[in-house]
Amino acid sequence: KAGVTQTPRYLIKTRGQQVTLSCSPISGHRSVSWYQQTPGQGLQFLFEYFSETQRNKGNFPGRFSGRQFSNSRSEMNVSTLELGDSALYLCASSLEGGTNEKLFFGSGTQLSVL
């Protein structure tokens, strides 16, 4: 079974631009969640999608958005990039997104904002 796939692996953008990251979950998984990892703030939850609906949201500004398609693939978009958005963005999938479910993580997209 293929794991969680995130593309691209690396991305370099400049301030003010926007960026779209992609995540393909494990086949059969309906929940996809996104996380931002930085040395200063650690790992922080962005949002979770289930059956094409955003079900939970972390404490991030509206510049961070996402969506999920009918095949459970998910995209995350960040508009008007700031230097502080430089981070490793991880997505994870699980069967139903229950609180006691194991999360399967992708290798992440390393975003650098110049």
Place this chain on the structure above:
Amino acid sequence: AQSVTQLDSHVSVSEGTPVLLRCNYSSSYSPSLFWYVQHPNKGLQLLLKYTSAATLVKGINGFEAEFKKSETSFHLTKPSAHMSDAAEYFCVVSSSGGSYIPTFGRGTSLIVHP
């Protein structure tokens, strides 16, 4: 509300000696607790999880953790460290009540000396 505190940012051990990574949590509801490991340039991988079945939880690669409600702790241990255990370890709490938002500890970097 929930939170998790990993008491050590770095732990250094010699190969073949025991490993102890400490985690304290707080949760308003019955918690689910997890330990994940992250090797460089990789996503997170589940080591083990506690979901109220047994207080001593065995995971992969010889790791185990004990849930102690009275101490609100979920420390990770391994009898004998291996060089391949060198990585970043994250303690995670999620709760059955309210919305599903996992909270990650800041991580403990395990260094294994030959």
